[in-house]
Amino acid sequence: MARAAEIDIVSVSKVYGRTTAVDNISLKIPSGSYCCLLGPSGCGKSSTLRMIAGHESISTGDIRLGPVVVTDLPPAKRGTAMMFQSYALFPHLDLVDNVAFSLKMRGVAKPERRAKALDMLKLMHMEAYADRRPAQLSGGQQQRVALARALITGPEALLLDEPLSALDPFLKVRMRAELKKLQASLGITFVHVTHSQEEAMALADLIVVMNDGRIEQAAAPRTVFERPSTGFVARFMGDHNVVSGRVTAAENGRVTVQVPGRGSFAALGAPREIGSAADIGIRIDHVRLGAGEEPHLGFSGTVANIEYRGGSVKLSVSGAGLDDFTAILRDRDFYAQPIAVGELVALHWDLADTLVLGRLDS
Numbered sequence: 371m372a373r374a375a376e377i378d379i380v381s382v383s384k385v386y387g388r389t390t391a392v393d394n395i396s397l398k399i400p401s402g403s404y405c406c407l408l409g410p411s412g413c414g415k416s417s418t419l420r421m422i423a424g425h426e427s428i429s430t431g432d433i434r435l436g437p438v439v440v441t442d443l444p445p446a447k448r449g450t451a452m453m454f455q456s457y458a459l460f461p462h463l464d465l466v467d468n469v470a471f472s473l474k475m476r477g478v479a480k481p482e483r484r485a486k487a488l489d490m491l492k493l494m495h496m497e498a499y500a501d502r503r504p505a506q507l508s509g510g511q512q513q514r515v516a517l518a519r520a521l522i523t524g525p526e527a528l529l530l531d532e533p534l535s536a537l538d539p540f541l542k543v544r545m546r547a548e549l550k551k552l553q554a555s556l557g558i559t560f561v562h563v564t565h566s567q568e569e570a571m572a573l574a575d576l577i578v579v580m581n582d583g584r585i586e587q588a589a590a591p592r593t594v595f596e597r598p599s600t601g602f603v604a605r606f607m608g609d610h611n612v613v614s615g616r617v618t619a620a621e622n623g624r625v626t627v628q629v630p631g632r633g634s635f636a637a638l639g640a641p642r643e644i645g646s647a648a649d650i651g652i653r654i655d656h657v658r659l660g661a662g663e664e665p666h667l668g669f670s671g672t673v674a675n676i677e678y679r680g681g682s683v684k685l686s687v688s689g690a691g692l693d694d695f696t697a698i699l700r701d702r703d704f705y706a707q708p709i710a711v712g713e714l715v716a717l718h719w720d721l722a723d724t725l726v727l728g729r730l731d732s
Contacts, residue, residue: 374402374558375436375449375526377422382431384417384583391417393583394431399576401436404553404560406570409580410606415563416531418580422561423452423529435526451525455532457516459504465491466500469519490518510541517552527559534569546572567607571595579603584730601649601727610651611695612727617642625650625726626666632691636666639726649727652719655682657697659707662718670716671695673709687715 377399384392392414399405407415420426422433424445432441440448459468466487467474473483491497494514504512513533520528533549534542550573553560564570570577571591578588579602587599595609604610613635619626620641627648628634637650662668671689683704685697697717709715 376401376434377405377527377559377561378434379418379422380432380434382418382421382433383429384414384421384426385429390583392421395580395583395585397578397585397588399559399561402557402559403575404550404573405562405576405578406574407561407563407578407580408565408567408570408606410565413580414583415578415580419452419529419531419561419563422527423450424448425452449526450529451520451523451527452529452531453516453520453533455535457504457512457536459512459515459519461504464501464503465496465507465515468504468515469522471519472523486522487518490522491515493521494518509537510545513537513545514548521556525558527561528553530560530562532563532565534564534566542569549573579606581606586730597725598651599728600730601651602730604649604651604727609654611654611657611692613650613652613692615648615691617644617646617648620644624721629691633669633689634666635669635724636664636721637724637726638721642726647729649729651725651727653723654696655698656723657695657699657717657719659697659699659703659709659715660718661716664718664721667721667724668716668718669695670714673711673713673715676709676711685709685715687717 379395379397381394381396382392383394407418409415417426421428424443428441432439435449466484469490470483470487473486488497488500491500494517496511496514534545537545546569562573574591576588577591577594579586581602587594587603595607598604598607598610601612604612613627613629615627615629617625618628618634623638624636625639625642626634626636627650635650642648669690671687673685674688675686677684681701683699683701685699687695
């Protein structure tokens with residue numbers, strides 16, 4: 371197997387006519403890491419992956435794989451391999467010939483390429499199915515064959531375009547674990563496109579959150595979860611309430627923001643100009659029932675919706691100028707004093723569970 375390589379994306383843009391799909395992004399993906407490009411549909415993550423692979427041209431900027439600038443190299447010369455969302459297996463070939471196909475295109479002799487293909491199928495625990503056709507396999511088995519085919523060339527980086535999207539929920543969880551184990555055992559760089567926050571959190575060493583062709587945040591999963599850098603990241607990851615307003619006070623590492631004409635809320639953060647627009651984030655799982663003692667760290671509102679989630683209960687509350695404020699409560703706390711939709715409740719939290727969020731346009 372080839373060595374792993376660092377991927378360096380330098381000021382890369384992709385423009386289709388008047389549409390900018392990827393807008394001047396720069397990113398270093400460490401050698402041997404598992405990187406997930408995460409974001410909603412149309413954010414530029416698949417275009418970025420395809421530019422790394424060489425399946426899309428780069429409008430401006432460069433991409434390096436290790437020390438080599440691969441910007442103008444064809445896919446076969448880059449040292450990468452790509453696994454497509456559809457798996458793209460050949461229905462008329464058995465598994466050995468499917469896996470060996472790229473070696474056949476390189477002129478490798480039949481006995482050698484078939485032997486290597488069998489080795490790859492063994493790595494994927496699929497050798498018992500070697501003489502079957504793709505249609506005779508389950509979705510998870512087809513995925514393993516597609517992985518074997520991508521890895522047989524010994525790439526320095528494996529690129530995966532939403533590889534779990536076609537699988538049922540139970541199989542997705544199992545295949546997540548297998549992908550993580552495979553990446554750790556091979557030690558090569560994986561770059562994985564997904565729109566699933568849960569998938570990215572489970573797999574990645576590095577999560578890159580994209581929006582509208584730009585990178586909003588690139589960090590370790592725990593950092594993205596606990597300290598989202600922008601309001602978009604906080605909303606997309608779903609772990610923080612985002613409150614938007616104008617700064618009314620800023621001192622001693624504490625910023626107070628007023629929602630237009632309504633409540634005021636405090637958060638930890640660097641000083642901001644009085645009157646400037648600001649977003650603050652409040653951890654949804656650290657919100658508690660009852661009135662708090664500190665000002666600007668709670669409010670009273672009306673329960674708009676209740677969702678039972680097994681070990682927890684999700685409350686949606688409206689009040690103090692906030693239309694949809696979320697609190698995740700432990701089920702035993704909720705059922706100790708059950709609440710109904712339409713009731714008035716008080717909520718509070720600690721200052722440590724807040725932060726002032728950045729803005730890309732600021």
